[in-house]
Amino acid sequence: MSEDARLKFYCDEHRCISCDGCSVACAEAHELPANINRRKVVTMNEGILGLEYSLSIACMHCTDAPCEQVCPTDCFYIREDGIVLHDKEKCIGCAYCLYACPFGAPQFPTDGAFGIKGVMDKCTMCAGGPEETNSHEERELYGQNRIAEGKVPVCAAMCSTKALLVGDSEEISAIYRERVLSVGHGAKTQPYGWSTAYGSKV
Amino acid sequence: MKSKYIIVTLLVLSSLAFGYSESAVWSDNLIDNILGYDKQGSLHLGQYFTILQSTYFKPLFLGVLLGVPAVFLLHYLVIGPMIFSHDRKKIYVFTLFHRIIHSIAGISFILIIPTGLIMMFATTFGGGEFVRVCKEIHAISTLLFIVSIVPMFFMWLRWMFLHWDDIKWLMIVGGYLNKDKKPVPAGRFNAGQKTWYWLATLGGFVMIFTGGAMYFQDFRFDILNTYQISQIDFLRASAILHNVLGLAIVALFFVHIYMAVFAIKGAIHSMINGYKEEEEVEILHSSYYKELKEKGEV
Numbered sequence: 096m097s098e099d100a101r102l103k104f105y106c107d108e109h110r111c112i113s114c115d116g117c118s119v120a121c122a123e124a125h126e127l128p129a130n131i132n133r134r135k136v137v138t139m140n141e142g143i144l145g146l147e148y149s150l151s152i153a154c155m156h157c158t159d160a161p162c163e164q165v166c167p168t169d170c171f172y173i174r175e176d177g178i179v180l181h182d183k184e185k186c187i188g189c190a191y192c193l194y195a196c197p198f199g200a201p202q203f204p205t206d207g208a209f210g211i212k213g214v215m216d217k218c219t220m221c222a223g224g225p226e227e228t229n230s231h232e233e234r235e236l237y238g239q240n241r242i243a244e245g246k247v248p249v250c251a252a253m254c255s256t257k258a259l260l261v262g263d264s265e266e267i268s269a270i271y272r273e274r275v276l277s278v279g280h281g282a283k284t285q286p287y288g289w290s291t292a293y294g295s296k297v
Numbered sequence: 298m299k300s301k302y303i304i305v306t307l308l309v310l311s312s313l314a315f316g317y318s319e320s321a322v323w324s325d326n327l328i329d330n331i332l333g334y335d336k337q338g339s340l341h342l343g344q345y346f347t348i349l350q351s352t353y354f355k356p357l358f359l360g361v362l363l364g365v366p367a368v369f370l371l372h373y374l375v376i377g378p379m380i381f382s383h384d385r386k387k388i389y390v391f392t393l394f395h396r397i398i399h400s401i402a403g404i405s406f407i408l409i410i411p412t413g414l415i416m417m418f419a420t421t422f423g424g425g426e427f428v429r430v431c432k433e434i435h436a437i438s439t440l441l442f443i444v445s446i447v448p449m450f451f452m453w454l455r456w457m458f459l460h461w462d463d464i465k466w467l468m469i470v471g472g473y474l475n476k477d478k479k480p481v482p483a484g485r486f487n488a489g490q491k492t493w494y495w496l497a498t499l500g501g502f503v504m505i506f507t508g509g510a511m512y513f514q515d516f517r518f519d520i521l522n523t524y525q526i527s528q529i530d531f532l533r534a535s536a537i538l539h540n541v542l543g544l545a546i547v548a549l550f551f552v553h554i555y556m557a558v559f560a561i562k563g564a565i566h567s568m569i570n571g572y573k574e575e576e577e578v579e580i581l582h583s584s585y586y587k588e589l590k591e592k593g594e595v
């Protein structure tokens with residue numbers, strides 16, 4: 096990863112098979128409560144032939160994050176590498192971030208019988224809390240900090256078709272570009288043989 | 298009779314919350330909610346909410362918080378309070394029921410307004426547990442507010458309709474720009490009081506409704522589907538309305554306090570013991586005074 100890396104997610108809708116592996120992996124890895132879905136798989140244009148596709152979405156760690164702009168407690172922290180985190184000790188659970196978010200990412204646990212909303216929870220890009228204490232409390236509040244351990248976020252790591260990509264935005268776009276270009280090679284018309292393996296010249 | 302309305306209101310509010318169990322925000326509706334940010338066919342409320350909340354609401358509230366008291370201080374220093382004779386007879390204007398309902402409303406306002414402002418300026422208060430407690434107080438005192446505002450709406454309704462006096466009252470700003478004791482055109486309630494009444498009751502109803510929507514957040518409200526409004530857009534509309542109306546309510550609440558406590562010396566006593574000074578009624582509610590005279594009640 097370069098010094099000025101800008102971390103991003105990208106979900107390749109040509110590859111996503113809507114298996115929900117990412118969201119299950121996320122929920123398990125961070126031991127999220129039952130009604131919290133940091134990541135969700137959605138299907139667009141459902142039932143429309145040729146237009147249907149699935150996508151995995153979570154917090155997109157926006158540039159100029161709208162959530163950060165509206166938060167009345169100013170509890171968001173945007174890291175150098177673009178990961179958007181928030182401080183749960185300060186958050187009051189007002190849900191303004193949810194109203195501002197273009198992706199429906201912020202989640203609110205309901206505790207108690209009166210449906211009182213708890214503080215906000217969202218995808219941390221597996222980077223733990225705003226202060227990297229690597230403590231038990233940090234883990235309880237924000238889940239694992241895989242980034243600190245040099246590991247890939249668990250949802251993308253688990254993705255069996257590698258539809259869900261995460262990393263430096265430039266590298267992600269390079270990978271996607273390569274995928275698109277290779278799709279342009281068209282369908283294989285010749286069986287694999289000598290020329291494919293060794294070239295046409297003998 | 299009055300308790301009937303309270304029960305109906307509570308039932309309507311609670312049915313909003315417990316109707317369904319599947320999430321209206323994050324289940325299948327998630328796509329509609331996402332498209333509701335600023336895509337075609339949506340109300341574009343995502344961007345408006347973001348712009349309003351990030352740049353306008355706080356300065357506007359700060360403006361009201363500092364501006365309104367500043368204007369009053371000026372008024373107090375330049376023109377000064379109206380002082381009415383306490384030697385004449387007293388007129389019984391508010392029954393015990395009126396006063397009890399008004400006190401409950403007063404208590405709920407004193408709880409709701411500061412806690413609302415604390416949420417608004419949460420950063421200043423450091424966020425966290427203190428502001429969370431204020432948020433719960435804000436929600437719980439709403440119940441008290443409902444209990445008071447519904448009977449208040451009905452008990453004063455018949456005196457609150459627009460009257461010629463109100464136009465004349467507005468033209469002379471209620472006679473507050475000088476200290477002459479000329480009779481001011483007003484019935485039992487003047488145009489200013491009527492504005493406050495409508496804002497507190499109808500406006501209050503909108504505050505309860507939008508606040509309730511934000512509180513319960515994840516409920517199903519079938520009218521929304523009919524009009525193809527996504528849940529998130531509805532919540533955004535609620536947040537915008539709650540803040541805009543909140544601004545007006547805070548401003549008029551300050552006006553109300555100033556009038557009762559400072560501008561008219563002793564006016565607050567009428568809400569405590571039910572009696573107004575005869576001279577006060579004669580000057581500030583001249584049409585009402587005439588009416589009482591014709592009936593021979595004074």
Ligand code: HEM
Nearest residue numbers: 189413414416417432436439501504505508509511512543
């Ligand atoms: C008639 C008066 C009012 C009523 C009945 C009312 C009611 C409510 C309710 C029920 C909520 C949801 C509470 C919660 O989420 O815990 C709420 C939220 C809120 N109210 Fe009010 N309110 C009133 C006036 C105000 C005023 C004057 C302000 C001024 C600043 C204000 C600011 C807020 C804010 C910032 C929220 C945050 C959203 C949230 O926490 O969900 N409210 N209100």
Ligand code: SF4
Nearest residue numbers: 154155157160162196
């Ligand atoms: S919570 Fe929403 S607005 Fe904030 S960074 Fe994530 S996707 Fe963007």
Ligand code: SF4
Nearest residue numbers: 166186187189190192
């Ligand atoms: S819910 Fe928490 S993080 Fe979201 S805007 Fe409110 S205080 Fe900020």
Ligand code: SF4
Nearest residue numbers: 121218220221248250
């Ligand atoms: S990056 Fe981590 S926290 Fe975010 S959705 Fe993936 S697994 Fe969950």
